[in-house]
Amino acid sequence: MALSVHHIAEKVGCSFRGDGETLISGIAPLETAQAKHISFLANPKYARLLDQSAAGCIIISENLTAIKPGTYLLARNPYYIFALVSQLFYQPVSTPDGISPDAVLEEEVQIGNDCSISPFVYLARGARIGDRVTVYPHVYIGQNSIVGDGTLIYPNVTIRENVTIGKRVIIHSSTVIGSDGYGFAQEGERHYKIPQTGEVIIEDDVELGAGVTIDRGTLGPTRIGRGTKCDNQVHIAHNVTVGDNSLLIAQVGISGSSKIGKSVTIAGQSGLVGHITIGDRTIIAAASSVTKSFPAGSMISGLIPARDHKKAKRTIASLFRLPNLINRVNSLEKILKDKGLMNSGPTKTHED
Incomplete structure (x- = not known):
């Protein structure tokens, strides 16, 4: 089954840019898609893959402007539109009636x-x-x-x-x-x-x-x-x-x-x-x-x-600072002992 980009855009309710007559017969990831495939970009941090992809059409955010020439479905929520497009090509396993x-x-x-x-x-x-x-x-x-x-x-x-x-x-x-x-x-x-x-x-x-x-x-x-x-x-x-x-x-x-x-x-x-x-x-x-x-x-x-979550992050950050804090305390204790301002003897720790 092959569907034109124009037909797909009408079915899922979004606009397109490029060649609306491009025929699509399947779905594939950006990295492996070919001219017959439609793919999607939901996370902007992977935008670099657009230039490398050979997909016939790519679902992208309507706010994404810095893209190479090609055919695109423009979506407010690319992942949602991908879900709708997937349903167009999904062939359920047949079951006995x-x-x-x-x-x-x-x-x-x-x-x-x-x-x-x-x-x-x-x-x-x-x-x-x-x-x-x-x-x-x-x-x-x-x-x-x-x-x-x-x-x-x-x-x-x-x-x-x-x-x-x-x-x-x-x-x-x-x-x-x-x-x-x-x-x-x-x-x-x-x-x-x-x-x-x-x-x-x-x-x-x-x-x-x-x-x-x-x-x-x-x-x-x-x-x-x-x-x-x-x-x-x-x-x-x-x-x-x-x-x-x-x-x-x-x-x-x-x-x-x-x-x-x-x-x-x-x-x-x-x-x-x-x-x-x-x-x-x-x-x-x-x-x-x-x-x-x-x-x-x-x-x-x-x-x-x-x-x-904010309190949990502060607690974890404090735990990571503990070794440095212990070293500072030990250094201060040594200075105080050397000056006779503190009794000598083992320092108590939580492990003691």
């Missing part, structure tokens, strides 16, 4: 129109599947769980009982939704399991990466807000609420009953304790250990505990 005879359907299962239910899918009693849902092999959907229209579920996903999945959700392989929350009551030396009788609600347009685990609530629901995207190996504990359009990057862990606001970004390997609230539009830097609540618009970083 209808319900495979090798799928298992218990009683009272409901399946909507134009669905693809692959071999070895197991739909438990009372499960309800909306229209245009694609379910790949070896997926389990538990009793009374609901899957909304247009949702895509990749192989080996487990969706336990009483889980509600919204519309246009994408769930990648090996994700588990509705596993028991980590709830135990201690009596003496033993730990007694608390039955986890709540549910999980995944709202519309959520994407869950591979190996994500989302626990059901102990009593009420665990809820993932509309448009939120979870990277691989994220863990969300029982009764957590994640607001709309948030981003949870790889290996993030959120403990029980914490509330995450809207449009929050939590970078990789960050951990949050339970029963805290993170305000809207907060950014948590990678590998942060968050032990308390933060208001909307915060920037947080640091290990045990994480704190305001």
Whole structure:
């Protein structure tokens, strides 16, 4: 399939500069693109690559002026336009239509129109599947769980009982939704399991990466807000609420009953304790250990505990100055001792 630059610009809603009749048949990085490819430049620090690229068309910022002659799509947000252009050339993997005879359907299962239910899918009693849902092999959907229209579920996903999945959700392989929350009551030396009788609600347009685990609530629901995207190996504990359009990057862990606001970004390997609230539009830097609540618009970083990013930077900068400071103190002590103004003897340190 080949599309003209003029046609692509119309489809994605932006203007172009150069030869609108240039035909594009694919997408490639700036470094390897050829005349048949479209590429993009989202970060200005890589602008030097424009001169080296052989791409037939390049998506650039409309504010970028110092460029060589060529054909360009001009965008306010180049990365967003790249996403739209990618969809024009994306060819999804074909799946069998209808319900495979090798799928298992218990009683009272409901399946909507134009669905693809692959071999070895197991739909438990009372499960309800909306229209245009694609379910790949070896997926389990538990009793009374609901899957909304247009949702895509990749192989080996487990969706336990009483889980509600919204519309246009994408769930990648090996994700588990509705596993028991980590709830135990201690009596003496033993730990007694608390039955986890709540549910999980995944709202519309959520994407869950591979190996994500989302626990059901102990009593009420665990809820993932509309448009939120979870990277691989994220863990969300029982009764957590994640607001709309948030981003949870790889290996993030959120403990029980914490509330995450809207449009929050939590970078990789960050951990949050339970029963805290993170305000809207907060950014948590990678590998942060968050032990308390933060208001909307915060920037947080640091290990045990994480704190305001500016304070964390000052703390780290101070740590780097410690060796020089210790040397200065030792020199001053030596001067004082030499002048008889200080008793001799070993200097106490924190290690002592």
